[in-house]
Amino acid sequence: MKQKNVSLVNHRIRSAELVQLKMIRVVMDGYDHYHEKDWYIQNETNTLKLSVSKMDDTVLELQIPHCFEFDKDNYLLFEGESCFIEITEVVRTEEFDELFYYKRDDLGVTYRKECTKLAVWSPVATKVNVIVYQNWYDEKGIRLACTRDQKGVWRKNMKGDYEGSWYVFEVFVNKQWLMAVDPYAKFLSVNGKKAMIGDLSKTNHIYWPKLKPLISPNDMIIYEVHIRDFTVGRTNGIHHKGQYLGMTETKTEDKRKLVTGLDYLERLGITHVELLPVQEFGSIDESDRHNPNHYNWGYDTTHFFVPEGSYATDPYDGYARIIELKKAIAAFHKKQLRVILDVVFNHVYIWEDSPLEKLVPGYFFRRTDENDMSNGTGVGNDFASERKMARKIIIDSIRYWLQEFQVDGFRFDLMGILDIDTMKQVEVETNKVNKQIVVLGEGWDLPTAYPNEKRAITDQARELKGISFFQDKFRDGIKGSTFDSTQPGFISGNGFSIDEMVSGVKASIELFSRPSQAINYVEAHDNHTLWDKLKNVHPYEDEITLQKRHRLATSIVLLSQGIPFLHAGQEWFRTKHGIENSYNSPDWINHFDWNQRAYFEKTVNYIRGLIKIRRAHPAFRLESYQLIKKHFHLLLVESDCIAYHLMNVGDFDQWDDVIVMHNGSNEWKKLSLPSNTQWYIVVDDQAASLIPLSKIGEDCVFVSPLSTFVCINYQTK
Numbered sequence: 001m002k003q004k005n006v007s008l009v010n011h012r013i014r015s016a017e018l019v020q021l022k023m024i025r026v027v028m029d030g031y032d033h034y035h036e037k038d039w040y041i042q043n044e045t046n047t048l049k050l051s052v053s054k055m056d057d058t059v060l061e062l063q064i065p066h067c068f069e070f071d072k073d074n075y076l077l078f079e080g081e082s083c084f085i086e087i088t089e090v091v092r093t094e095e096f097d098e099l100f101y102y103k104r105d106d107l108g109v110t111y112r113k114e115c116t117k118l119a120v121w122s123p124v125a126t127k128v129n130v131i132v133y134q135n136w137y138d139e140k141g142i143r144l145a146c147t148r149d150q151k152g153v154w155r156k157n158m159k160g161d162y163e164g165s166w167y168v169f170e171v172f173v174n175k176q177w178l179m180a181v182d183p184y185a186k187f188l189s190v191n192g193k194k195a196m197i198g199d200l201s202k203t204n205h206i207y208w209p210k211l212k213p214l215i216s217p218n219d220m221i222i223y224e225v226h227i228r229d230f231t232v233g234r235t236n237g238i239h240h241k242g243q244y245l246g247m248t249e250t251k252t253e254d255k256r257k258l259v260t261g262l263d264y265l266e267r268l269g270i271t272h273v274e275l276l277p278v279q280e281f282g283s284i285d286e287s288d289r290h291n292p293n294h295y296n297w298g299y300d301t302t303h304f305f306v307p308e309g310s311y312a313t314d315p316y317d318g319y320a321r322i323i324e325l326k327k328a329i330a331a332f333h334k335k336q337l338r339v340i341l342d343v344v345f346n347h348v349y350i351w352e353d354s355p356l357e358k359l360v361p362g363y364f365f366r367r368t369d370e371n372d373m374s375n376g377t378g379v380g381n382d383f384a385s386e387r388k389m390a391r392k393i394i395i396d397s398i399r400y401w402l403q404e405f406q407v408d409g410f411r412f413d414l415m416g417i418l419d420i421d422t423m424k425q426v427e428v429e430t431n432k433v434n435k436q437i438v439v440l441g442e443g444w445d446l447p448t449a450y451p452n453e454k455r456a457i458t459d460q461a462r463e464l465k466g467i468s469f470f471q472d473k474f475r476d477g478i479k480g481s482t483f484d485s486t487q488p489g490f491i492s493g494n495g496f497s498i499d500e501m502v503s504g505v506k507a508s509i510e511l512f513s514r515p516s517q518a519i520n521y522v523e524a525h526d527n528h529t530l531w532d533k534l535k536n537v538h539p540y541e542d543e544i545t546l547q548k549r550h551r552l553a554t555s556i557v558l559l560s561q562g563i564p565f566l567h568a569g570q571e572w573f574r575t576k577h578g579i580e581n582s583y584n585s586p587d588w589i590n591h592f593d594w595n596q597r598a599y600f601e602k603t604v605n606y607i608r609g610l611i612k613i614r615r616a617h618p619a620f621r622l623e624s625y626q627l628i629k630k631h632f633h634l635l636l637v638e639s640d641c642i643a644y645h646l647m648n649v650g651d652f653d654q655w656d657d658v659i660v661m662h663n664g665s666n667e668w669k670k671l672s673l674p675s676n677t678q679w680y681i682v683v684d685d686q687a688a689s690l691i692p693l694s695k696i697g698e699d700c701v702f703v704s705p706l707s708t709f710v711c712i713n714y715q716t717k
Contacts, residue, residue: 043072108184123152127172136189180355187318196318217516218621244324248331269611282349286315300349338408346417351381376448415441440468474504495639507562518562548706555708572600609688640665683710
């Protein structure tokens with residue numbers, strides 16, 4: 001039936017929305033027995049009669065006899081009036097997911113010298129163009145129509161060599177033309193305004209050193225670094241300050257001739273460098289990146305596949321950031337340092353401006369039952385990883401970073417926002433490449449609009465045996481609450497934290513399937529540094545005592561079962577001058593202060609000594625909870641002190657027995673030692689050494705206040 005003389009002015013229809021594949025929700029202006037009248041859906045080729053399935057006051061639900069035709073603009077017809085049918089809630093249904101899930105891996109650009117192929121997923125668009133520009137700064141380009149293919153993928157094949165050309169997509173969605181940068185872009189212009197057609201093979205002329213295999217995940221010691229922080233200091237001898245290439249420089253020194261930069265990391269003895277986000281983010285103007293006040297950690301991702309341009313020598317050059325990040329990772333590998341990327345998939349910078357929202361409005365971001373934006377992240381949007389194409393872009397991105405940049409792991413920011421199935425797929429993909437790739441994340445249970453039993457939170461850790469979790473309870477047990485800056489922890493004499501201490505030193509045995517799932521730490525990039533936290537807890541305490549508390553905390557992290565994690569500068573009492581979250585503070589707040597690091601050389605060497613001990617002795621990194629139960633024996637548990645015995649470890653360690661004591665009190669503590677054994681001190685309040693510092697002549701020892709003590713024996717050697 002063909003409807004004629006249809007009015008484009010709606011006097012009674014307020015809105016018409018597609019909420020399911022075969023259901024339209026209509027809101028009318030007033031009630032007039034609308035369910036008794038005829039309704040039609042019409043597009044350029046078909047007109048179909050609809051049936052009313054439900055009516056509630058002024059809201060009707062209309063059933064479509066066949067699946068909605070997404071490739072056409074559709075209108076609702078009613079008694080001579082017409083209303084455009086907007087595609088809304090349907091995109092969040094399982095049926096939509098099934099109908100339009102696209103499995104292939106050719107989204108984005110496939111470049112060949114003779115032809116460039118473009119593909120973009122936008123099943124709700126009825127027209128798509130690609131606009132091609134000769135230069136990134138051009139305002140006018142050539143508009144080329146794309147062709148709709150299966151599963152809502154739009155394609156354009158362009159014959160000829162388009163390398164170095166720039167492009168954006170123009171999509172017609174819900175009667176609006178919108179401009180969207182390709183979410184699968186591999187090359188971007190300055191500030192990500194346009195994508196570039198590039199030849200990835202031109203970024204691969206890099207020698208990739210071979211890494212020696214790790215025996216176990218427990219061998220890891222992770223060190224968290226921000227590229228700008230670490231390289232921007234005036235006295236570090238680094239030439240490329242605030243840039244990827246600054247991380248490649250060797251033989252750099254400070255004014256005291258102490259090693260800096262990459263050589264410093266090698267000397268420290270850590271195994272993995274975790275880089276704060278290097279995915280393209282939106283809060284820095286890349287054209288003014290040298291401004292010392294233009295700073296950000298980078299947790300505001302805009303593009304999942306492209307390195308951030310502000311760390312490149314030339315953010316206007318589409319190739320520079322890729323080549324230079326690859327050089328940095330290769331430089332780490334040459335030093336046998338593995339690289340973990342801090343990846344942000346839980347939210348985007350400004351969701352309204354995201355190309356994902358423009359291409360498929362309402363699909364990629366989670367909403368509540370009331371249709372409001374979910375905001376468990378606290379930054380205005382939560383990524384809907386449970387949807388198939390949202391999961392796909394995460395997995396495709398992970399696969400790309402593994403293959404193209406040869407990274408060694410991923411730290412998932414606010415991982416508890418993401419669903420379990422997505423993280424299981426991440427495990428699968430990383431294991432395909434290398435079983436030694438590490439995946440870790442923040443398993444916080446945040447108030448997002450998705451059931452917690454289906455999310456990658458710490459309580460579900462046994463569902464994710466190959467993923468490690470940050471231990472916030474152990475962290476707060478050591479130093480006091482992260483969110484109450486004056487609350488003390490174990491290192492400040494708070495006896496209420498002793499249960500968290502006992503659990504933490506044993507790798508939180510009640511939470512996980514294996515010890516390497518436990519990431520032990522006491523400070524990270526966010527919240528107060530440990531030094532600033534201690535200044536809040538003890539505002540009138542002398543600095544020598546504060547330093548003792550600080551060293552005690554770091555030694556607990558490094559000697560506990562599980563995987564230790566250090567924040568850059570933790571080894572020399574790093575301060576951010578009381579700023580709790582310095583994500584956008586200037587360089588003078590955030591920079592790695594090499595002068596202070598030089599001043600505290602003795603403490604740096606103490607931490608190096610602890611790292612050497614941990615790496616040399618498997619007793620501190622037992623492989624299973626069965627081994628921990630067998631060899632770990634508590635000797636003393638008091639409100640401000642804990643001591644334990646790693647007993648009979650000589651079958652797999654050069655030491656036969658190890659006794660560790662953490663004294664969090666302000667008094668000397670007596671520790672009785674097993675008799676008939678010769679004990680040697682390797683860690684006291686002054687030094688940490690693989691070579692014994694002294695021999696113990698008694699069957700007891702007194703441990704100094706606010707310190708860690710370790711003694712060992714060679715009984716069976």
